[in-house]
Amino acid sequence: MHTDQLTATPAAAEYGARVGLLRARMTEQGLSAVLATSPENIYYLTGLDHLGYFAFSVLIVPAEGQLTVVTREMERPTIRAQLPECRHLTFGDGTDPAEATGMALAGFGNGARVAVEESAMFFPPAVHARLLRGLPELCWTDSTALLSELRARKTDAELTRIRRAAAVSDAAMRAGIDAAGVAVPERAVASAVHGAMYRAGGQQPGFAPLIRPLRMLDQEHVSWGDRELVEGSGLFLELSGCVDRYHAPLSRTIYIGHIEPAAEEAHARALAGLAAARAALRPGVLTGTVYAAWQRAVGAPGAAALRHHCGYLVGIGFPPSWVGGGEVLGIRPDGQTPVAAGMTFHLMSWVTQPVGHVVSDTALVTEHGAELLTTVGREPIVVR
Incomplete structure (x- = not known):
């Protein structure tokens, strides 16, 4: 001793x-x-x-x-x-x-x-x-x-770090999108993401980037590997930049070669859900109200179609997580936690109908609403 x-x-x-x-x-x-x-x-x-x-x-x-x-x-x-x-x-x-x-x-x-x-x-x-x-x-x-x-509520100094982390996230996501293509292995996408993350001023994130084909979308935390991207398939990419241990995650769904009509419909639903959740995310609103707004927008009234959350509080994170621990405040059905200015959420719109599709961004709650800090385009992403 x-x-x-x-x-x-x-x-x-x-x-x-x-x-x-x-x-x-x-x-x-x-x-x-x-x-x-x-x-x-x-x-x-x-x-x-x-x-x-x-x-x-x-x-x-x-x-x-x-x-x-x-x-x-x-x-x-x-x-x-x-x-x-x-x-x-x-x-x-x-x-x-x-x-x-x-x-x-x-x-x-x-x-x-x-x-x-x-x-x-x-x-x-x-x-x-x-x-x-x-x-x-x-x-x-x-x-x-x-x-x-x-x-839970971030100071101005903390928000400066989270904004910087969001810029790192954007750079890494754009690099991952640019690297994707027919016959490209997942590890090549991962290499591009990691390189861009550190070149943009980030440090080791609490959670490694999640990179997997849409056929494995429900395997939520599997590691990327040697699987090659195939014409007509989709790729899920979720990542977060990290600055001074503060994180700002985002995710995008990428289509290889072309996008099917069912995927276009799923994209529209997911985007509508993200917009609705963002509009509902205001000071004084309960987290359950935000979830209900998301649920209505994605058109998922049945219990079988529901996600367990449409976002969660984010900020400081150390390996093995960017959410700040094993338990974290989520935007869940009937949630009773009041939203407050200064909170930052990973706002996720994850749909499974008619096919799986995900879009998410880091959102800052302000006195007047919510600002999306990550900015990569939310239009359908198709790479050749």
Whole structure:
């Protein structure tokens, strides 16, 4: 077990303001500390940007005083370089991260209310259980909703990054469209997409681009491979640029050689759905109302024809996801979440009738409606 008490330096104003907002909410809820274990929340509060999150990491935010980071020992130089103002405790390989986390919490009094991200995919249940058993004197609660709520509305600084990510997404999508053609393998499209993404100023996205033929459209997260594009077939391409860990996804459906009448009808339905969802996406509207508008526009009244959502909140993302965790706010049937200005959604119009077709863009909710940040043309796309 190792510990560093690093010399405090002024935190960046942006992260300091976020911690201050969290602490105000903690005071309202009577919390002594909040534990963030997802990469997105740790990054949101501190700016820690690395790929070491695959190993257990936790940020402890007390109601007052110095923040503490607990990581694998190997990450010591990274934490020292990026978060010199934080206290840093580490655990070695083969040792228990719950023990190091317990040490960081040892100073809290009997009955102190401590909130921990119970739903985070990066918080192993075994570590969680050992932590709770080791500190039974604390009153444990869940911080998942609190942290998600803080990140839902983006600041102007965050929106600048998302707009830049949208420009990267546009460049990558255009490169993928230009690369597609008869007998072109999917990996060639992927190569063009990745090259354009990084040349345009992006970094590694939280989720690899999704590239697959329309006959496999329902296999939603399969990897691209050596399959060659065939005359008369369709290609689904979904991707996101990433700037400072902020994402702006979009998708387009591409037709090889020509487009069939059924696909033209599906395209028209999908485009109508996107327009309707965008028009409904306004401050104060419930997410279920946005979904209902999309559903009416695509002409899918029956349950069998429905998608589980027509969009979801997007922003900070680390591998393996660009949506910011295993659970994310979606625009779903009967959704009761109020839409607010400053939210950014991956707005998706995915239809299956008369054939599968998808069009999507990143949408920013403004005071007066929704702005589409990704701009690649939405007309039917046919490549030769």
